[in-house]
Amino acid sequence: MSTDVTGSNNRFDTSVTQLVIGGVVLALCVYMLIFVINTTMVQEFYGYSRQINARVPTFFIRMGLLLVALASGFFCITGHSYYKRNKLAVAPWLFLAIGLAFFLVYVIVPIFQSISYSFTKWNGLYDINGVWTGEWVGLHNYRVLWEDPNFWTSLKNNLIWLVLFMLAVPIGLFIALFLNQTVTGIRIYKSLFFFPFVISQVVVGLIFSWAYNPEFGLLSEVWGWFFCEMKENIVGNLTRVCSVEPPSILGDAKMATYGIIAAGIWPQIAYCMILYLTGLNNVSSDQIEAGQLDGAKGWKMLWHVVLPQLKPATFIAIVVTVIGALRSFDMIATMTQGGPYGSTNVLAYYMYEQAVGEGVGRYGYGSAIATVLFLIMLVYISYFLWRMYQDEKEGG
Amino acid sequence: MSLRFTKLALGAALGSLFSGALLASDLVITFDDLNPDKKAAYEAAVDAFKKANPDINVVANNGDREAHKDTIRNALQNDAPDVITWYPGNRMGPFVDAGLFMDISDLWSSDPNLSSKFNAIKPTMSRDGKQWGVPYSYYQWGVYYRKDIYDKLELSEPSNWAELLGNCDTLKEAGVTPFTIGTQYLWTAAGVFDYLNLRTNGYDVHNDLTAGKIKYTDPRIRDTFAKWEEMLDRCSFVSTHATMDWQAAISPFAKGDAAMYVMGNFSVGQYKDAGLTDDQIDFFQFPEITPGVPRAEEAPADAFFIPANAKNVENAKKFLAFIATPEIQGDWNKAIGQLPPNSDAEINTDDKFIVEGMATLSTAAGLAQFYDRDAPAAMAKAGMEGFQKFMLDPSTLDEVLEGLDKVQAEVY
Structure with missing residues (x-):
């Protein structure tokens, strides 16, 4: 990658090559992550050490692919002329991206998932075809909770x-x-x-x-x-x-x-x-x-x-x-x-x-309790953040 | 040249890897008991199976029992082994209903052992008229008592309710608490409730109650609680039961402060560890309450199941048929001090509790699994909390029963 920002003749070429290579690797990784790598494949590959060890290699292979995907994503982005023009504005977001992605996947999404489960009756199981076994019951769990x-x-x-x-x-x-x-x-x-x-x-x-x-x-x-x-x-x-x-x-x-x-x-x-x-x-x-x-x-x-x-x-x-x-x-x-x-x-x-x-x-019912707890926490945390904000304003 | 060679070698290696995987026939077993004797018995059975089937490559896994209760969900849905342990009765219900266990009715009808030697336990292994698993062990419940205290007070094993209450009076006069129990983890209270209910109303009412067909405020269930109140009053339990687990509750029993314990046969080893000898302890069946009600017993079983996702179904069935044979059932249960579900299997005749247990269960009119295995887990949790509350304060009876009706309406 050229570090010369102010311009060289082949800047356009490099960034296109970079974009193409990065994009292909990224697409490949994502494809592998979603469709190809599953436990069965790893089990076949590891033959007899199945069952106990299968989870661990799958996990490492997935993590490896994820890292390669991230790296190629960065490779892609940094090659782009837009990035080169707006380095200062974009770079912090690039650094934040990993943290934000994990926060989104492991905190934000589950919050909404569990709120949505709270409207269902579900025992936590998927059937043999991976079909969710619960049923939608509306506000029923909250009514039961009330009593x-x-x-x-x-x-x-x-x-x-x-x-x-x-x-x-x-x-x-x-x-x-x-x-x-x-x-x-x-x-x-x-x-x-x-x-x-x-x-x-x-x-x-x-x-x-x-x-x-x-x-x-x-x-x-x-x-x-x-x-x-x-x-x-x-x-x-x-x-x-x-x-x-x-x-x-x-x-x-x-x-x-x-x-x-x-x-x-x-x-x-x-x-x-x-x-x-x-x-x-x-x-x-x-x-x-x-x-x-x-x-x-x-x-x-x-x-x-x-x-x-x-x-x-x-x-x-x-x-x-x-x-x-x-x-x-x-x-x-x-x-x-x-x-x-x-x-x-x-x-x-x-x-x-x-x-x-x-x-x-009782996953649905448990989620309803979790949602109530979440709302209570939300009130407290909002107040806390508001106080912090007020203090900052006074201080600053 | 060298590149071609590498490619060739790689191809050969990969080929051999996959063909090897295809030729070898596998069997993956997941077991759930790490206690030394249980683990050894399981491993011995697996070794015997390996010897009998040298062409099968057996992978035998074992894990902690409590952790298994959580991990089985994942195991059944993602990477299922070929054989897995779980509990029969209603505890297998959610997995059967979600289609995660394989129907093995064909094995039950074709296998010489399963088709004729497992009649007592067959209903427990059935759901929707089909069979889902093969039990490898079960054990009796009943009243374990201090024979030396009974002898000293010239008491005899009670055969009916009045005699039991009479014994309690004598024990209390002598300064002995009649019953010990530790309800911290709730299920011990369910054992007492089950017996009172089985003896007051019988096996069908037990099944209907745990299947959600009878309400807790039903007069018959109220009768059961009335008997329990009588028991609390005259056969008082140790007062600190809510803070003790079942092992801690052995301490007053071992010291001689309490004389009886409603428990399962797995507890005998612990009595002996606490210093009691065979001469000091004995066993009697929970006495009759309503005359004429056929005697049903608690006999929780442990079983093997085939997950619907299993990859080597034929081998799995071979294994299940193997552990149903009288030899394996006998050896396994001798090693762990429990009873073989196969009626042809030999038992350890030196162990008086096993002999008495076998006699108790083989003549029983019905075998209940246990309240928390017959009832769905959500109901069982609420139910057992209710039992504990009632034991601590019998005046809360109405509140408890009405609360349980609400949960029942929700769960089923």
Whole structure:
């Protein structure tokens, strides 16, 4: 390719050659991708290692073809005189193209697909000829949803999560204020407080469900000091007899959600704390001193001098906490799987359970739940974007 | 010259590759159990098949059971193996209805084993009057109890409802919780419900209920729940059942705090792992509730199916016929401590639970698969949640039953 932009005699020729070669390769790749490469062909080619290995080579061959197609596409475009004239305007889009393509295929298209599934009754299967087995039912799923007590339970739990999870922000702030001092070994204390955020949510969930366990958990051990005694049972084994049974937190529909939230908020507090700690590093000491001279102390100092300077940290803390509350999926999956009898479901988990989980296979219904969740998120995200936009306008 | 040579070599190589692929006859099997004993039994059967059919190139795959429940959808629709494991009863329904499983009624009518030795389980393998799979194993359900506790209190195995309730009273007076159960994963509660329903109303009502022909608010189903309420009241279950899985529920049983467990035979190994011996545990069939109702039992089966997309159908049928033979059925189930569906197959007579199970099932009037296999998955999920809710708070009965009717109207 000629790098000479200002003009050479054969510019027209090069770009046409380039366009033709690139176009042919591109067309070939797309044709292969769509019509030729399928699992059967790869299976034949790999003969005996079928079945286990078939997916992997197909995947790599497809990815390879996709890359060649992209490269030839670029080759095509860069050879064109239009590109050469508008390099600055076009180049960023070329770089964005791959990301946008994937975003379109894996995010945008599925959103519309699942919205369209929500108007159908479908068990997730295609028949032997690849024909979709569902049927169009209009708004039926939404009507069922409206009358489904489990849906309202899930929605209510989502709200409880949102409200209670917000406690992580002030608690995180106070821990941060408390840790924001120079004592020997403060780094160790900070790390210890930050620790729950580092371990996996699944591990946090397991630790808490063990602690809550009414048979052998930490909570029931402590309970045992007050209400229980060891007795010999009928076959001579020592067993615990309690005058008041220890609470079965995850087994009781009234307490289970709060039990999970308590587990979920623990790492979230650590996250907010670290956000505020970094925020506190940037609090200007001049203003603190000025405040001190004017006689501000304690709460007043915090409220009028420190907090306004922490506004960006607060904003981020609130945003991540809301997101954390909405993606509470993994905690629920590890601790109760939505039980007892669906009382700890949130929309995300209920959607998963109805569509994919345990072969229930109500894909249409699951999609309807997903659509409702999507609309709720949309409201929040729109507000968030609008706020950002407003702040930018003020700032700029 | 050299170019021509290369071309020739390439052509020859490709030719041999494809002709090789055409000549060798393949069989791809997908199995779904990685537990050591189950895996070994499966591999032994495959090896025996290889020995009997040296011309078939067998590719035997195995995977995790829970993951299989997700991947089977893809496997049936995209690259299907020739033989795959799945559950009979209503669980095979969606795949049969979508045409993803192959109809093997011809094999059932022509094969000497399938046509005559599988009568007890044949209805389970049938849908729309056709047969879709071949079972390799099944097991009984019933009540496992602490024989030492029963002996100490001079109790005997109950043969009817009143005797069971009487035993419970005695056990409670002695400070023993009559039943243990762990309902965290819900299905254990369905076992209790199924037995109460089978004994109160019989096999047909069980089938009609799980097939969506009877409502949950039907008076007969209410009778079942009334019995359950009685059971909750007099034969109380361990109080923390909602936070325990079925393995955790063995702990009070092993300690002697609880005396009975409504379970499947796969649990026996776990009792022994928990330190109990054959002298301490025993088995009885769930006692009669309504006199005169023919005794039906729970007997979930595991089976092999041929996907409609299978490429080597003849070999697949050969394999299914092979695993239906009494020798393979006997060896396989001896190895995994379960029962062979082929009535001619030998069983392990040293295992008292297997012997008793065989006696129980071979005389049963009907074999139910299990609530969550007989009912469609969406119904089963809601149903079992309802059972758990009822167990935790029997006063919610009406709410539960009406809710289930709504789901039923939606699912079927």
